[in-house]
Amino acid sequence: MALYSEKVMDHFRNPRNVGKLDDADGIGEVGNAKCGDIMKIYLKIENDVIADVKFNTFGCGSAIASSSMATELIKGKPISEALELTNKAVAEALDGLPAHKLHCSVLAEEAIRAAIKDYYDKNGIAYDKAMFPDPHDEEEHGFEEE
């Protein structure tokens, strides 16, 4: 069996929505410290709807395919729906990812959420902080208290 589904290969070879939005309303950048991959998502928001979305991903093929699929899944959707997009839904839409590549789809989920949070912050829109847990809070930072 092939390692990657045809959909993964298609979105990797012909990624949708690649690029940058100069007039983005929200920008989210996330990275994975272990593999070093970085994903940046730009959102144009009109009337609480994702009117346009672009991404730039410096990373592996699965991260590119995940960003491409995730942008397709949220384009034209209300913010509330984009916030509900899970990495699982992205991986399923790609007809699956190998287990050791699931974290690539997590980056897509995190980048979208970070971009929406950025939009809320820039526009002074109130939100429940619990909606945006810092994914790194649970990690060991290695700081020592004196």
Ligand code: FES
């Ligand atoms: Fe890290 Fe794909 S290997 S995002």
